[in-house]
Amino acid sequence: MPNHDHGHVDTEGSGDYTPGYYEILERSLAELLVEKGRIDANDIRREIEVLDSRNPALGARLVARAWCDAEFKKRLLANGRKACEELGITSYEDTELIVLENTESVHNLVVCTLCSCYPRAVIGLPPDWYKLKPYRARAVKEPRTLLKEFGTFIPDDMAIHVSDATAQVRYLVLPQRPIGTEDFTEEELAKLVTRDSMIGVVRLDPVQVHPGEVP
Amino acid sequence: MSAQNRDAADWLPNDLGGVATAPFERVEHPMLPWEKRCHALADVLDFRKIISTEEKRRGVEALGETTINKLSYYERWAVCFANLLFAKGVITPEELALKMAQIEARFNRSGE
Numbered sequence: 121m122p123n124h125d126h127g128h129v130d131t132e133g134s135g136d137y138t139p140g141y142y143e144i145l146e147r148s149l150a151e152l153l154v155e156k157g158r159i160d161a162n163d164i165r166r167e168i169e170v171l172d173s174r175n176p177a178l179g180a181r182l183v184a185r186a187w188c189d190a191e192f193k194k195r196l197l198a199n200g201r202k203a204c205e206e207l208g209i210t211s212y213e214d215t216e217l218i219v220l221e222n223t224e225s226v227h228n229l230v231v232c233t234l235c236s237c238y239p240r241a242v243i244g245l246p247p248d249w250y251k252l253k254p255y256r257a258r259a260v261k262e263p264r265t266l267l268k269e270f271g272t273f274i275p276d277d278m279a280i281h282v283s284d285a286t287a288q289v290r291y292l293v294l295p296q297r298p299i300g301t302e303d304f305t306e307e308e309l310a311k312l313v314t315r316d317s318m319i320g321v322v323r324l325d326p327v328q329v330h331p332g333e334v335p
Numbered sequence: 336m337s338a339q340n341r342d343a344a345d346w347l348p349n350d351l352g353g354v355a356t357a358p359f360e361r362v363e364h365p366m367l368p369w370e371k372r373c374h375a376l377a378d379v380l381d382f383r384k385i386i387s388t389e390e391k392r393r394g395v396e397a398l399g400e401t402t403i404n405k406l407s408y409y410e411r412w413a414v415c416f417a418n419l420l421f422a423k424g425v426i427t428p429e430e431l432a433l434k435m436a437q438i439e440a441r442f443n444r445s446g447e
Contacts (some may be wrong), residue, residue, distance in 0.1 A: 142410040143369040148434040233352035254359040256445035260352040287388040
């Protein structure tokens, strides 16, 4: 029987890499599925390329476009999946994307209490803290306190809406456009949009200096 | 049941909304190569209609709290896939044991 050691951490392919038990399990399942013709030999490699192509820059483009184009914003809020297609961003099979707009009176926060569902088609894979117990348990119970731990202070007169994702329904937060960005181009705006602002754990700070100016 | 009175024992082990937990820490680690492959495998199992995302979620719940707490995120997935592939008759435990021994031997040889 294979042992339960996790194997020492090393760069794969360096010659003395020893995979741990669960990595051997993962490799074995993939090889058996290929041998049985249930998956194609290239499926995993292709899927890794898809995973690598998804990152917060895609979501940032959506947000910046919505800030600059009121009609696009309407379409984005009405049907996230279709609006993504306008920018050439495809969705994963069977997943809806609901975009939640932050306003002067409402701040949105996204969580998955059941597991780790996340708008990965538009911002990539979730950080560890999103998948761990404390965030998942507390986001729905004490979001205001939890957000303070991110350094995010939501005024008492601003409501916090917490949306709990599922395998079929993913949420993305449309943050408020930062103050001081009135003359920014769409491209410059996109650079300001962070992953965490699209999960709703942070708000975007006001901008003091235009990117074209030397501070 | 109100969230305030929520007792973890009344709920599925991985259904966590409102449960009292350890303090929040903003941890992140870059994905290991095998973790990324495991994630890719999950997506492939879904689009090849072998294991859906929802089946995977339930499969992780079915591991029970002790196992869930002992394993890392992708370790749970790997074990859950094995269980579901056995249950669906896609692979047998004997085939898996044999394949794991082969792969382990392959690494041991190349490491010498």
